[in-house]
Amino acid sequence: MTATAAIARRSLHGELVALIRDLIVDGELSPGTKIPEQALCERFEVSRTPLREALKVLAAEGIVTLHPNRGASVSTITAEQVAELFPIMGALEALAGELACARITDRDIARIRRMHDDMLAHYRKGARGPYTRLNQAIHNALFEIAGNGALQQMYNSLMLRIHAIRFLARKSPERWREAIDDHEEIMTALAARDGSRLARILKQHLEHKAAMVREALVARRTQIAP
Amino acid sequence: MTATAAIARRSLHGELVALIRDLIVDGELSPGTKIPEQALCERFEVSRTPLREALKVLAAEGIVTLHPNRGASVSTITAEQVAELFPIMGALEALAGELACARITDRDIARIRRMHDDMLAHYRKGARGPYTRLNQAIHNALFEIAGNGALQQMYNSLMLRIHAIRFLARKSPERWREAIDDHEEIMTALAARDGSRLARILKQHLEHKAAMVREALVARRTQIAP
DNA sequence: GTTTTGCATTATGAATGCAAAATGCAAGTG
DNA sequence: CACTTGCATTTTGCATTCATAATGCAAAAC
Secondary structure, three states: OOOOOOOOOOOHHHHHHHHHHHHHHOOOOOOOOEEOHHHHHHHHOOOHHHHHHHHHHHHHHOOEEEOOOOOEEEOOOOHHHHHHHHHHHHHHHHHHHHHHHHHOOHHHHHHHHHHHHHHHHHHHHOOHHHHHHHHHHHHHHHHHHHOOHHHHHHHHHHHHHHHHHHHHOOOOHHHHHHHHHHHHHHHHHHHOOOHHHHHHHHHHHHHHHHHHHHHHHHHHHHHHOO | OOOOOOOOOOOHHHHHHHHHHHHHHOOOOOOOOEEOHHHHHHHHOOOHHHHHHHHHHHHHHOOEEEOOOOOEEEOOOOHHHHHHHHHHHHHHHHHHHHHHHHHOOHHHHHHHHHHHHHHHHHHHHOOHHHHHHHHHHHHHHHHHHHOOHHHHHHHHHHHHHHHHHHHHOOOOHHHHHHHHHHHHHHHHHHHOOOHHHHHHHHHHHHHHHHHHHHHHHHHHHHHHOO
16 A cells, blocks of 8 residues: 555644634634633643643734733734734735636636625625625635645634734725725636736735724724723 | 833743754754654753643744654655745745835945845855855845834744755855846845835745755755665 | 732642553564 | 564653742731
């Protein structure tokens, strides 16, 4: 025999990393929340050692912050950090678009076109939830088609870090319209397999997203401190 | 008083992360080397718990690979991974260049020009070591001027991951000449504060680097299996 | 009434202990 | 002689334990 499929090696701390990450993604642990070790130990029925290892890993990923001798908490994000991360995501998406254009099949184009049309339908209905889901699906599909695993991983990691802003992603109608326009252009460039154009559009699309978040942050600030 | 400087909080595992990372960077632990916990515990005079935590973090960073139940080893890198990482580094450098152009001062330009000239002098003398050092210093300076901490961190992290190829970075004279030409163009675009042009050149520069590494890898392969 | 100080409680950091898995080696088998 | 098989040793994963720093609260001082 030539290649035996390596049996799945499990490690408790690895499971915990995934588990806690899900907890954060699903919003059960919201940004800023303290993470008491003991409580999670009881919840998952493990001892503190693997749990602590998991927290260290999540801290390295940036979604958990460790306060030496004072425990861990779910990372919060500042406007400054958002301002730093969005351009990076823009650069990565641009690269993904470029790579995707070089590899995309007609079948893939048709598939994304379907998602795009679905998304438009939800936009017209004003259905934010399904719209967002399809929006993300399209962006994910781009990364998959790009076929660069490391790139996809880095992007996902960044998405996780800015996850904290999800709850304030209340686009204004103008910004939403803008996003739709961007997506139309994305579809066109993708169908034409015009990599450099798609890259440019995606970068700009992310700049628009960043502007949207900035507006939301400002709105929120004024709301909190009247 | 308004702002007391928070006293430096130390954590053993944090120290160990830095320490082991240095060991790897300095080449004391070369890629593929197994990392026996006990040996390092004795070397650093710590117990296994913090050391294991440190290894988990380094694994999350990608420079250490964990083999469940079989210990850890310094990550090796395949040609495929190099092919995935270089385009990402290209995208990040391009972004750094663009941001740097928007913020660079005349003083900074003069400083980089000096480094550039020094580097050229070393090139003419054929001094690879000092050349490489200045080359890296220039790229680092670009990231610093760009002023995006997250970007710099991600780039450094990637540099660490491809660190394994450092020993085979034997440029052919043609490739070296090519790199010099790239750097001349980089200086020109930087002095003109032409962000998009600098971005394009940096991306291309990284493509050249990738090609160089690919050649070195091929050469090495044929050398090993004659 | 507000602030400060001391102590008890709790939580975190690190070390040790124990069970399970992997490794190495020698003896056995074809 | 090559290849497996069984056992002793080593290594790793996790639980538990011990030490230390932080937190909360009540009493004392201003």
